[in-house]
Amino acid sequence: MEDKRILYVSSEVVPYLAENEVSLMSYDVPKMINDQGGQIRIFMPRYGNINERRHQLHEVIRLSGMNLVVNDIDMPLIIKVASIPKERIQVYFIDNDEYFKRKATFSDEDGVLYPDNDERAIFFAKGVVETVKKLNWVPDIIHVHGWMASMLPVYMKHFYKDEALFSQTKIVSSVYAQSFDGSLDVEMINKVKFDGIPSDAVENLETPDYENLIKTSIQHSDAVIIASENLSSSLTKFIESSGKPFLPFAPKEEFAAAYTSFYKNML
Numbered sequence: 436m437e438d439k440r441i442l443y444v445s446s447e448v449v450p451y452l453a454e455n456e457v458s459l460m461s462y463d464v465p466k467m468i469n470d471q472g473g474q475i476r477i478f479m480p481r482y483g484n485i486n487e488r489r490h491q492l493h494e495v496i497r498l499s500g501m502n503l504v505v506n507d508i509d510m511p512l513i514i515k516v517a518s519i520p521k522e523r524i525q526v527y528f529i530d531n532d533e534y535f536k537r538k539a540t541f542s543d544e545d546g547v548l549y550p551d552n553d554e555r556a557i558f559f560a561k562g563v564v565e566t567v568k569k570l571n572w573v574p575d576i577i578h579v580h581g582w583m584a585s586m587l588p589v590y591m592k593h594f595y596k597d598e599a600l601f602s603q604t605k606i607v608s609s610v611y612a613q614s615f616d617g618s619l620d621v622e623m624i625n626k627v628k629f630d631g632i633p634s635d636a637v638e639n640l641e642t643p644d645y646e647n648l649i650k651t652s653i654q655h656s657d658a659v660i661i662a663s664e665n666l667s668s669s670l671t672k673f674i675e676s677s678g679k680p681f682l683p684f685a686p687k688e689e690f691a692a693a694y695t696s697f698y699k700n701m702l
Contacts, residue, residue: 436699438472438474439576440473441574443476445458456611456663457580457581460662464578477524480555484538491517503565505558527566531558534554554620556586560590563587564591564601568600576698578608579607594631605657607697614646619643621642646667656679660694660697680697680702682694
């Protein structure tokens with residue numbers, strides 16, 4: 436994997452957030468590729484419960500300052516960066532006071548999903564791509580983890596389809612059992628369509644629950660990794676019937692060889 440450029444885009448990454456299936460794999464996989472000599476970048480949202488002082492986040496002025504349009508409203512993009520201690524791995528944080536200032540990730544203290552999670556996902560996807568464009572860093576592979584990152588494949592295949600920078604870039608989505616109850620804002624599909632994305636490409640977002648977000652992400656990916664041993668049968672069947680190259684679940688002690696082979700041979 437030496438000199439292979441892989442962009443990791445994740446909802447959650449340790450050590451910045453608590454350990455769970457998504458946040459651990461979003462650290463373990465990039466570390467593994469980094470150890471093999473690959474060139475990596477990691478992007479995640481800068482949630483308000485991330486301790487900026489402890490993790491030494493700092494704003495990158497040359498990357499911040501642009502506005503992104505979400506549902507016809509201009510939202511300022513702030514980019515922060517930190518390094519994972521001892522690993523020489525840079526993590527870029529997508530930030531915006533309106534979307535990410537609150538002191539939690541996806542839901543309030545009562546466990547109720549934030550009503551603007553759909554817009555946060557759209558802003559995150561656009562923020563990642565616009566920042567990578569500014570960096571002028573061309574990834575061979577973009578590897579997506581977690582539902583907050585699920586709109587990135589959609590925007591790459593439609594909104595950014597004419598960007599020459601990404602003409603050879605392949606998108607891999609890891610699919611996890613870690614989900615949420617209920618659904619996001621029912622207007623999500625119209626907010627996505629506002630960006631010129633055709634209705635038939637996102638028809639599953641008519642009901643923007645966890646499985647439909649992930650199905651939409653899978654449809655716009657070039658390959659899929661089953662990242663949870665206990666993935667629902669409906670998502671497993673959807674992946675198997677998608678026609679996309681996919682990697683079955685690989686346990687912790689086997690994932691390094693399995694993922695490396697998948698990157699090399701299936702993309």
